[in-house]
Amino acid sequence: MIDLVGFDGDDTLWRSQEFYDRAQEAFEAILGRYVDLASRGLRDALLATERGNIALFGYGAKGMTLSMIESAIELTDGRIEARDIHRIVRLGKEVLAHPVELLPGIREAVSAVAANHRVVLITKGDLFHQEYKVARSGLADIFHRIEIVSEKDPAAYTRLFAEFGVAPERFAMVGNSLKSDIAPVVELGGFGVYMPYHSTWAHELIADFTLGERVIEVAGAEGIPEAIARMHSAGE
Numbered sequence: 001m002i003d004l005v006g007f008d009g010d011d012t013l014w015r016s017q018e019f020y021d022r023a024q025e026a027f028e029a030i031l032g033r034y035v036d037l038a039s040r041g042l043r044d045a046l047l048a049t050e051r052g053n054i055a056l057f058g059y060g061a062k063g064m065t066l067s068m069i070e071s072a073i074e075l076t077d078g079r080i081e082a083r084d085i086h087r088i089v090r091l092g093k094e095v096l097a098h099p100v101e102l103l104p105g106i107r108e109a110v111s112a113v114a115a116n117h118r119v120v121l122i123t124k125g126d127l128f129h130q131e132y133k134v135a136r137s138g139l140a141d142i143f144h145r146i147e148i149v150s151e152k153d154p155a156a157y158t159r160l161f162a163e164f165g166v167a168p169e170r171f172a173m174v175g176n177s178l179k180s181d182i183a184p185v186v187e188l189g190g191f192g193v194y195m196p197y198h199s200t201w202a203h204e205l206i207a208d209f210t211l212g213e214r215v216i217e218v219a220g221a222e223g224i225p226e227a228i229a230r231m232h233s234a235g236e
């Protein structure tokens with residue numbers, strides 16, 4: 001039996017990663033005027049800077065922007081011009097202001113699940129940006145609760161189960177990230193509906209996770225209600 005269903009936000013309810021990918025391409029174009037990108041390992045350097053900064057800045061576009069500025073200064077040995085730093089700041093602002101575009105069929109899928117289960121939106125990242133997206137998504141009314149957390153790890157999900165008074169084996173999480181949405185929930189004894197997105201942020205990749213019997217992979221939102229129904233009846 002499934003009592004509570006969690007939905008991820010970015011790249012599960014609405015499009016997100018392509019806006020970050022676009023900013024990354026524009027960032028590389030700016031830096032390409034100063035350094036030979038291939039030889040300097042720009043992508044790896046930025047990822048390393050971001051990884052180090054997440055603990056301080058948290059997830060989201062503001063942290064990305066600061067990491068880009070820091071990487072730009074380091075990779076150009078301080079030669080980056082102020083006008084190009086300004087361009088990088090604008091890239092971050094464009095990510096923050098992108099329109100909220102729902103994935104096909106997701107409104108119908110969330111509504112169908114909500115007809116039979118309590119549903120909660122569980123998203124991580126910058127609080128202000130996530131609130132902005134929730135408000136513009138038009139989905140806020142369907143969810144019983146909206147949880148914006150700083151990290152989606154076993155500790156965060158355990159807290160959530162306690163708040164909702166639900167046992168892990170009566171919880172299913174729907175999301176596009178194996179690392180944040182599926183693996184920690186399965187580890188705790190819950191279920192996962194994995195809906196891959198065409199682009200995945202490098203920090204969300206995990207190497208050593210295989211979908212077990214507690215995870216159903218769906219190709220799109222229309223598969224979500226049936227996956228939850230199967231999980232719901234499997235335990236009866």
Ligand SMILES: [Mg+2]
Nearest residue numbers: 008010011176
């Ligand atoms: Mg996501």
